[in-house]
Amino acid sequence: MDNLQILIIGGGIGGLTSAIALRRDGHAVTVIERDPTWSVYGVGIIQQSNVLRAAQALGILDGYLAAGVGFDAVEIFIPSGQKVARIPGHPVAPGLPVNLGIGRPALHKLLGDTAIAAGADVRLGITAETLDDTGDAVNVRFSDGSHGTWDLVIAADGVYSTTRGQILPGAETPEFTGQAVWRYNFPRPADLDALQVYNGPTGVGLVPISDSLMYMYVTTPEPDNPRYPTEGLAALMRGKLAGTAPAIQALAEQIVDDHGVVYRPLEGMLVQGLWHKGRVVLLGDAVHATTPHLGQGAGMAVEDSIVLAEEIARAATPEQAFTAFRNRRFERCRYIVEKSLAICHGQIGKGPPVDNAQATAEMFAVVAQPI
Numbered sequence: 283m284d285n286l287q288i289l290i291i292g293g294g295i296g297g298l299t300s301a302i303a304l305r306r307d308g309h310a311v312t313v314i315e316r317d318p319t320w321s322v323y324g325v326g327i328i329q330q331s332n333v334l335r336a337a338q339a340l341g342i343l344d345g346y347l348a349a350g351v352g353f354d355a356v357e358i359f360i361p362s363g364q365k366v367a368r369i370p371g372h373p374v375a376p377g378l379p380v381n382l383g384i385g386r387p388a389l390h391k392l393l394g395d396t397a398i399a400a401g402a403d404v405r406l407g408i409t410a411e412t413l414d415d416t417g418d419a420v421n422v423r424f425s426d427g428s429h430g431t432w433d434l435v436i437a438a439d440g441v442y443s444t445t446r447g448q449i450l451p452g453a454e455t456p457e458f459t460g461q462a463v464w465r466y467n468f469p470r471p472a473d474l475d476a477l478q479v480y481n482g483p484t485g486v487g488l489v490p491i492s493d494s495l496m497y498m499y500v501t502t503p504e505p506d507n508p509r510y511p512t513e514g515l516a517a518l519m520r521g522k523l524a525g526t527a528p529a530i531q532a533l534a535e536q537i538v539d540d541h542g543v544v545y546r547p548l549e550g551m552l553v554q555g556l557w558h559k560g561r562v563v564l565l566g567d568a569v570h571a572t573t574p575h576l577g578q579g580a581g582m583a584v585e586d587s588i589v590l591a592e593e594i595a596r597a598a599t600p601e602q603a604f605t606a607f608r609n610r611r612f613e614r615c616r617y618i619v620e621k622s623l624a625i626c627h628g629q630i631g632k633g634p635p636v637d638n639a640q641a642t643a644e645m646f647a648v649v650a651q652p653i
Contacts, residue, residue: 283594283603285309289422289432290402291410291445293320296566296583297438298393302340303591305400312432313397314424316439318407322390323544325465325499326491328477329382329389331373332649333581336588338375342396349388351490352379353476358639361482363527367639368476374650381477381577383491410435413448415560434600435562436590438583441549443568449559456549456571459626462504463574464519465544466537470496477577481638484522485629486530498533499574503630507547515543548573548626552619558604565590565607570615575625576645578618585653586611610653617648 286309290297293315301311329337329346337343358367371380398404407426413435414421423429437445441456470490480486485501502522510518516537523534537543553569566583573579590607597603625641627633 283433283597283600286433286594287431288312289314289410289420289430289435290438291435292438292440292566292568293317293394293404293406294322294438294440294566294583295389295393295580296587297436298397299336299340299584299587300436300438300565300590301397301402302342302393302400303587304594305397305402306341307591307595309594311397311402312430313402313404314408314410315404315406316409320390320394320406322386323465324385324387324542325467325544326383326385326489326495326497327389327580328489328577329384330577330581330646330649331371331375331378331380332653333584334378334382335374336581336584336653338378339588342392343378345392345396346382346384346389347379349392350382350384351492352382353490354380355476356381356639356642357476357478359478359480359527361480361525361527363480363529369639369643371646372650380646383477383489383496385491385495410445413445413562415562417560420561433561434594437562437564437568438566439568441551441567441571443564445562446553446564446568449562450553450556450564453553453555454551456551458507459548459550459573459623460503460505460630460632461501461573461626462507462545462547464500464502464522465497466519466542467495467497468533468536470494479638480527480530482526483629484526486523486526498530501548501575501626501629504547510545512540515540515545519543519545550619550623550626552616557608558600561600563590563600563604563607570611570619572619573622573626575622576618576641578622578645578649581649582611582615582618585614589653614648614651614653618645621645
């Protein structure tokens with residue numbers, strides 16, 4: 283299918299990489315984003331080498347590498363602070379780092395600037411109120427009262443996707459895992475050249491994201507799914523780190539800014555059935571939301587965007603494109619969702635403990651395979 287008018291719902295990682303991929307194929311693309319400020323929280327994210335391979339395919343690898351910091355190993359520590367493994371990764375293509383740590387604001391700016399420069403029309407502060415699929419097109423009415431018609435609609439509107447509820451009302455919905463993650467930025471020590479993972483009931487990771495910055499993530503049992511106010515978050519996060527390794531407790535003393543703490547309950551979901559209805563298709567967290575234990579949530583959305591663009595290019599109909607897209611993506615995404623959840627459940631006693639070193643090495647081998 284050529285020269286389509288395509289609406290993308292959601293201006294996050296999946297939506298923006300879809301816009302970039304589809305503009306490279308010559309389609310007219312409109313992106314809508316509900317947040318009028320188009321902001322992201324200020325901590326970091328890990329992009330592994332399969333994601334960098336995807337960035338290379340999108341033509342944005344140089345921007346990725348300039349905005350973040352590469353590293354090639356994962357170090358595993360037991361709760362006492364003793365290092366028990368250093369797992370060297372293997373890049374999926376020559377010249378790529380195994381992992382890239384990057385600040386979310388830097389990644390968001392790269393993707394947003396690239397999509398706009400490629401010719402995508404980005405509209406902020408609006409949502410799609412109704413989707414009327416006529417069979418030949420989709421008529422969309424927006425929250426600001428405007429409306430338009432598109433050949434295809436791609437919903438990349440996240441784990442709480444309203445589009446999923448509109449087109450697939452019986453589909454799976456997010457389930458709270460019993461665990462949450464806390465994140466905070468710190469100055470990066472000169473010798474931090476790997477992702478450092480500290481195992482235990484409270485899991486901790488240190489991730490370099492620039493020459494001068496790293497972030498800490500902390501996973502904690504939160505069985506009652508509490509919603510904490512911003513005021514007091516720094517003290518709460520410090521308290522969660524009591525009893526962790528001495529190096530982590532020393533860092534905890536620097537957690538003093540309530541507004542610098544990012545707290546998120548962890549939820550997971552995998553839509554088992556169709557990922558589309560008619561001319562509307564879902565991707566990313568809207569169909570396969572994962573916990574962060576393998577660091578592949580955003581990566582799966584980026585890969586989705588490339589595969590979906592490829593299938594749109596080669597198919598004669600939306601049904602063919604969307605069916606082929608799901609067929610190519612389902613097993614890989616299922617693996618990430620299920621293995622990540624197994625690590626999560628093992629950490630909080632809802633399942634058998636998982637060897638992080640083994641799980642990480644296995645994951646690297648799986649995602650090295652072509653998409």
